[in-house]
Amino acid sequence: MISQLSWKIGGQQGEGVESTDRIFSTALNRLGYYLYGYRHFSSRIKGGHTNNKIRISTQPIRAIADDLDILVAFDQESIDLNAHELRRGGVVVADAKFGPMLPDHVDARLFPVPITSIAEELGTSLMKNMVASGASWALLGLPMEVFNKAVEEEFGRKGAAVVAKNIEAVQRGADYVLELAGGPLEDFKLEPADGKQKLFMIGNDAIGLGAIAAGCRIMSAYPITPASEIMEYLIKKLPKFGGTVVQTEDEIAAITMAVGANYAGVRSMTASAGPGLSLMMEAIGLSGMTETPVVIVDTQRGGPSTGLPTKQEQSDINALIHGTHGEIPKIVLAPSSIEECFYDMIEAFNLADKYQLPVIVVTDLQLSLGKQSCEQLDYDRISIDRGKLVEEAPEIEAGGLFKRYELSEDGVSPRVLPGQKHGIHHVTGVEHDESGRPSENAANRKRMMDKRLSKMEQITVEHPIHAEMPHEHPDLLIISMGSTGGTIAQAREQLEREGITTGQMMVRLLHPFSAEAVKPYVEQAKRVVVLEHNATGQLANLIKLHVGGKEKISSVLKYDGNPFLPSIVADECRKVCQASKELV
Structure with a gap:
């Protein structure tokens, strides 16, 4: 039995790839598996290749896998574009309609299933997504009643007859592929999930x-x-x-x-x-x-x-x-x-x-x-903080205005809502005085600019970074932001096995940049890699600007539209470490 598996479905946009993925992953979620999905799709409403990849695991995961175990293909293009990801002994479930062929270099098992023909026999080719998902689900040997429940939830609003037809399509796909394969694939059998309810x-x-x-x-x-x-x-x-x-x-x-x-x-x-x-x-x-x-x-x-x-x-x-x-x-x-x-x-x-x-x-x-x-x-x-929102404004002299932009030590003024008693004031996008009246007075301009910008010195955000530093002076500290945290964590596992000690930092507060939080980790590391999806190293430049350390910071950049894979991150980090040794 295996603890994780990668599944992908590909076809033309508008063919039901998204709904197949949704039902398949919903059923897996019901069983309690951890899932991580990524959509590759074209920037048009219909047509153009699209694929959805799901990583399934018995443990928490936050990255897509480098390789692929099962590919469900609605057309030959899906095989041509994605088969290189298949691991040795992987599986392709393909629509027999287009005469699927595997590239010569791919060592995988091909199961041609008449996906479209079965769907048409049941009344509409639209159900081919159910035939395909039923086939791949059956190969995993997972309980069919769980999958049927997900189908029922997906189509229940369309009535019992539609649900029944789709469940029949699922079963027909399952029966056909099991006959081809001789039963569920033992080497793809997943360990039981914990069964706990998770959000997805x-x-x-x-x-x-x-x-x-x-x-x-x-x-x-x-x-x-x-x-x-x-x-x-x-x-x-x-x-x-x-x-x-x-x-x-x-x-x-x-x-x-x-x-x-x-x-x-x-x-x-x-x-x-x-x-x-x-x-x-x-x-x-x-x-x-x-x-x-x-x-x-x-x-x-x-x-x-x-x-x-x-x-x-x-x-x-x-x-x-x-x-x-x-x-x-x-x-x-x-x-x-x-x-x-x-x-x-x-x-x-x-x-x-x-x-x-x-x-x-x-x-x-x-x-x-x-x-x-x-x-x-x-x-x-959850807690709600409305700041200096005034419930009762103090009385003001006749003809006077509420000092909405009153100068204060922290730069934040009392705030009232429109129509509030004693709260009348001007609001304008031009420079203004404490009551909001427009003003081009030089001294007032400086006071108001200083007041607004002084807020930056007062801002307190807990956890401006998330850092993991298991070694006092790691060979490599990998810094990033956004979605790449899980990918880096998996790459670090590979590097640690090879004897390269690592740390990791996710920058959560980009502005105002917390140099005091970042600097100690940069100083501890022998080398720093800043990993980001752009061409000019914007995050790296931000760190150099506020923290320094230019001599030890290297950028790993990817801007081809595709996400980082763990193996790519590990390879690039190895290159940085090797170059560092050569310089020494």
């Missing part, structure tokens, strides 16, 4: 759930990959809590509406990707100037311009920190797991209110859209 979601869902838990009640947004699922999730969920989602005409309207709603006292947010973030920059500056809290989610993807809208990248770091015109205080948080996506959204709303500024939560496509198992969330950890 994409990062975008966790972000949406975190926003609800934080008290967000308005989301204004414009659809864009890979952020759209946040809006889609909240469209379904927010109305149940008295909230709403507004699909705006563009990203400029989305951010200004979110700023306005926050000014009115409702916790509000927006979400986008790189191109949308560019359009939002002026209004993010408005949030900073008017000291109005707002939360923005940036789901990074391949750029610039339209770039690679459905591919992995982490190239917005400079824009997130420096993108706005002028100088404003802001916070940039980078969660690195599904759980952090949830908890960091709650913290983002609290920080935005506490310091009265924009907070950007940045993910990447792999974290946003990769579906993963996570433990049950702890709702007792």
